Amino acid sequence: MTEQDSRVGPTGADIEPDEIRAALADIQACASFVASRQLSAFLCYVVEKALAGEADRIKAYSIATEALGRPETFDPASDPIVRVEAGRLRKALDAYYLAEGADARLRITVPRGSYVPRFERVAVEDRQAEPSEDAEAAPLEDEALTAPPAPLPVAGQSWSFRLSAALLVGAVLLAFGMSGGSRLLADLGRAQASIADAAENETTVSARLPATKPQAPRIFVAPFAVTDETSLGVSGSQFSVMLATAMSRFDEVTVVTRMDGDADYQVSGRLSSGVAGISVSTMLTNRATGRVIWSSQMTLPRNPIRPSATINELTGAIATAIAQPYGVVLSDRLTRSDLPDDGFPCVIRSFNFWQSYTPKSHADVKACLEELTHRFPAYALSYAQLSLLYLSEGAVATDPKLHADAIDRAVKASALAVQLAPTSARAMQALQFTYYSTGQIQRAIEAGNRAMLLNPLDTDIRASQGQVLIVAGRYQLGQRLIEEAASSNTAYPPWYDLYLALAAFQGGKTETLRKLMGRVDLPDHPLAALLEIIAASNSDARDAAAARMRARYPAMAADPAAVLNRVLPNPELVDKLVAAARQAGLQS
Numbered sequence: 001m002t003e004q005d006s007r008v009g010p011t012g013a014d015i016e017p018d019e020i021r022a023a024l025a026d027i028q029a030c031a032s033f034v035a036s037r038q039l040s041a042f043l044c045y046v047v048e049k050a051l052a053g054e055a056d057r058i059k060a061y062s063i064a065t066e067a068l069g070r071p072e073t074f075d076p077a078s079d080p081i082v083r084v085e086a087g088r089l090r091k092a093l094d095a096y097y098l099a100e101g102a103d104a105r106l107r108i109t110v111p112r113g114s115y116v117p118r119f120e121r122v123a124v125e126d127r128q129a130e131p132s133e134d135a136e137a138a139p140l141e142d143e144a145l146t147a148p149p150a151p152l153p154v155a156g157q158s159w160s161f162r163l164s165a166a167l168l169v170g171a172v173l174l175a176f177g178m179s180g181g182s183r184l185l186a187d188l189g190r191a192q193a194s195i196a197d198a199a200e201n202e203t204t205v206s207a208r209l210p211a212t213k214p215q216a217p218r219i220f221v222a223p224f225a226v227t228d229e230t231s232l233g234v235s236g237s238q239f240s241v242m243l244a245t246a247m248s249r250f251d252e253v254t255v256v257t258r259m260d261g262d263a264d265y266q267v268s269g270r271l272s273s274g275v276a277g278i279s280v281s282t283m284l285t286n287r288a289t290g291r292v293i294w295s296s297q298m299t300l301p302r303n304p305i306r307p308s309a310t311i312n313e314l315t316g317a318i319a320t321a322i323a324q325p326y327g328v329v330l331s332d333r334l335t336r337s338d339l340p341d342d343g344f345p346c347v348i349r350s351f352n353f354w355q356s357y358t359p360k361s362h363a364d365v366k367a368c369l370e371e372l373t374h375r376f377p378a379y380a381l382s383y384a385q386l387s388l389l390y391l392s393e394g395a396v397a398t399d400p401k402l403h404a405d406a407i408d409r410a411v412k413a414s415a416l417a418v419q420l421a422p423t424s425a426r427a428m429q430a431l432q433f434t435y436y437s438t439g440q441i442q443r444a445i446e447a448g449n450r451a452m453l454l455n456p457l458d459t460d461i462r463a464s465q466g467q468v469l470i471v472a473g474r475y476q477l478g479q480r481l482i483e484e485a486a487s488s489n490t491a492y493p494p495w496y497d498l499y500l501a502l503a504a505f506q507g508g509k510t511e512t513l514r515k516l517m518g519r520v521d522l523p524d525h526p527l528a529a530l531l532e533i534i535a536a537s538n539s540d541a542r543d544a545a546a547a548r549m550r551a552r553y554p555a556m557a558a559d560p561a562a563v564l565n566r567v568l569p570n571p572e573l574v575d576k577l578v579a580a581a582r583q584a585g586l587q588s
Helices: 017-029 037-051 060-066 081-098 158-175 182-201 205-211 236-247 307-323 328-335 344-356 359-375 380-396 400-420 425-437 441-454 459-471 475-487 495-506 510-517 526-535 539-552 554-558 560-567 571-584
Strands: 106-109 118-121 218-221 254-256 265-274 277-286 292-300
Touching (some): 017 037, 017 106, 037 060, 037 081, 060 236, 060 307, 236 265, 236 307, 265 307, 277 307, 292 328, 307 328, 328 344, 344 359, 359 380, 380 400, 400 425, 425 441, 425 459, 441 459, 459 475, 459 495, 495 510, 495 526, 495 571, 510 526, 526 539, 539 554, 554 560, 560 571
Parallel strands (some): 218 254, 218 265
16 A cells, blocks of 8 residues: 555644544544444544543543543453444444545554554555454444444445344344334335445535434534643543533534534533632533523532542533433524524424323324434434334324334334444433333343443433333332433423322322322323322312323223233233222222
8 A cells, every 4th residue: 555654643743633633523424433423432532632642641441431431430451342342443444444435535543552543644546445454353242232333335245234234123123023024124225225325426524414314413512721730630622522522422413523614503611620629611602603502600529539520520411411302402403493404303303292292292293203214214313213202102002903003113113223323322212112112121121221321421311211110110219310310401301200200109108299290291191190190189189180081091991001001011010000099089
């Protein structure tokens, strides 16, 4: 291979940082990196560290705790996550330079034996990527659920790519006892074709992305001003990288590494140390207009044992407030009329559905999500959200055939979401609730744990795991998770309180149950209808609640268990609820 300037280290003076960041952005925009936020976060972290002149600090521990979300107790000797992800990263980079990055003038590699990236120029006439000699072949724990995304099909590889995709989808379908996945595989074929066409036919990142997904809000994190780096133990650029990495865990936003024409929003701020602890002032602005959308001032006491824990807690709190599904960016994006409706507002409305849980909003969101899957067949998030809509449809269906059909569609949609984005926390959440709705509670808990590992900052995922645990009978742990989620999400949906009320019922806390049900406004949810009767403090309130339930769910008066079993896959808990409702005066 002919090269110009041979190989240049991470701090080579002949390559400008902006040029390196542009190359990084191109890599992160390709389909395989879009599908794997873990790889994207890993690569972004090591590149930014190298550009900051901190290559000596790029170690397995720092990558795990600052880029991959591992706790401070992470032990590189016992947890191989960094080695595994580094092997996947090297393979993904090789695949990128064999396909859409074949014409790249600047290459980023991560040689074996170190996690420090190398930046190198290649000659225009001979830019042919050679696979790394050191690409590691590290197996994953559960390939049926967490298999890395396959590289884009290139000459001679299309058949193996499609076969591996079919095997993965088949494994998920078999978990639900389903053999008829032909329609799903057809959808998968459309998704693969969409990604491949985008890679082959388009020459720029801006032209490629619309072919496979709508444009999520793009956020640029500027280096924070820091008053005393020595005291804080972190520089402004380090803090911004940590914050950007934390936000990149969310499927609903895109974190960009440069401002030029890319970002919709900018995050900036100041970090300081004082007697009270470490303080951070943060501001979110509209990049085009400069309008201040959100600002925050936060101070946390310094952790004397683990000083970095305070910094991590601050970045986590800021990232959650900005990027979570009910956070400030998605709320602002839904109100903006200066941006074209490319389908992404539908994704936001799919989260807002859970605020009301009404048949009309369900129909509207379902229709727009189904249209989105046809418009962008490779967009995993639309399948994940659609799966949850189908499950809610099945939960209230009184016709057994309609119920089975809704569950069937949900299973296939969640399997496709996981295939398209195996490291997506939202796809894993969809899989969790598919397990839950088919009575596979332990598998649902395991999938929820994996979703929380993929994004420990997502309050909705934390609350979802709390819901599953409460229904499984582990109501104390489930209650704690939902309460933690609610404390970080002032706009949380009312189903949080509904399942906290269910936990109060299991714990025999009648007053807490009544207080929580007083806040729940979900007239179209069967569990809410029954708990309202149980929580009634007098006969008039009980009779009124029973009348509302009979009007909305006539079948519940005669056989409430038949309805509840579709919402709560725990027969023992359902029997207790029905007995309590009968004791409260519910008549057949």
